[in-house]
Amino acid sequence: KAGVTQTPRYLIKTRGQQVTLSCSPISGHRSVSWYQQTPGQGLQFLFEYFSETQRNKGNFPGRFSGRQFSNSRSEMNVSTLELGDSALYLCASSLAGSASYNEQFFGPGTRLTVL
Amino acid sequence: AQSVTQLGSHVSVSEGALVLLRCNYSSSVPPYLFWYVQYPNQGLQLLLKYTSAATLVKGINGFEAEFKKSETSFHLTKPSAHMSDAAEYFCAVSEQNNDMRFGAGTRLTVKP
Numbered sequence: 001k002a003g004v005t006q007t008p009r010y011l012i013k014t015r016g017q018q019v020t021l022s023c024s025p026i027s028g029h030r031s032v033s034w035y036q037q038t039p040g041q042g043l044q045f046l047f048e049y050f051s052e053t054q055r056n057k058g059n060f061p062g063r064f065s066g067r068q069f070s071n072s073r074s075e076m077n078v079s080t081l082e083l084g085d086s087a088l089y090l091c092a093s094s095l096a097g098s099a100s101y102n103e104q105f106f107g108p109g110t111r112l113t114v115l
Numbered sequence: 116a117q118s119v120t121q122l123g124s125h126v127s128v129s130e131g132a133l134v135l136l137r138c139n140y141s142s143s144v145p146p147y148l149f150w151y152v153q154y155p156n157q158g159l160q161l162l163l164k165y166t167s168a169a170t171l172v173k174g175i176n177g178f179e180a181e182f183k184k185s186e187t188s189f190h191l192t193k194p195s196a197h198m199s200d201a202a203e204y205f206c207a208v209s210e211q212n213n214d215m216r217f218g219a220g221t222r223l224t225v226k227p
Contacts, residue, residue: 004158033215035217042217042218042219042220043205043217043220044217045214045215045216048214056214090159092158092159103149103161103164105161106151106158106160107158108156108157108158109157109158
């Protein structure tokens with residue numbers, strides 16, 4: 001079974017631009033979560049989507065948004081990029097439902113650099 | 116809201132020595148607890164998880180963790196460190212709906 005895939009793996013943008021990151025979950029997984037990882041702030045939860053609906057949201061500004069498609073694939077968008085948005089963005093998928101004991105499977109991440 | 120504190124951002128052990136990585140949690144309800152490992156330029160891989168079935172949880176690569184409610188702890192141990200264990204380790208807690216909160220991470224170095 002294929003794992004979680006994220007595209008692109010590396011991305012360089014300039015301040016003020018916008019970016020879209022993509023995540024394809026493991027087949028059969030309906031929940032997709034997004035995290036931002038930086039050396040200073042560590043791993044921070046962005047949001048979680050389940051059945052095309054945002055179910056949970058972390059403490060990030062509205063410039064960060066996402067969506068999920070009917071095939072469970074998810075995209076994350078960051079508008080008006082700032083230097084501080086440079087980070088590794090990780091996507092994780094898990095089985096359906098609200099059971100928090102479901103293991104989250106992580107993709108390799110997208111490394112975003114904002115110049 | 117739930118949270119996790121990992122004591123020690125860096126831990127260094129000799130090959131063959133005991134590995135102990137500390138994690139304390141805060142949760143208003145019985146939590147689900149996880150340990151993940153991250154190798155350079157990779158995503159996170161689950162080592163083990165606590166879901167209230169047993170307080171001593173065994174994971175992959177010889178790691179185990181014990182849930183101690185009285186101490187609100189979930190420390191990760193391995194009896195004998197291997198060079199390949201060098202990585203960053205994250206403790207995480209989840210209360211509901213996959214809202215997982217991670218600790219700041221502990222970088223493990225293994226000396227030959």
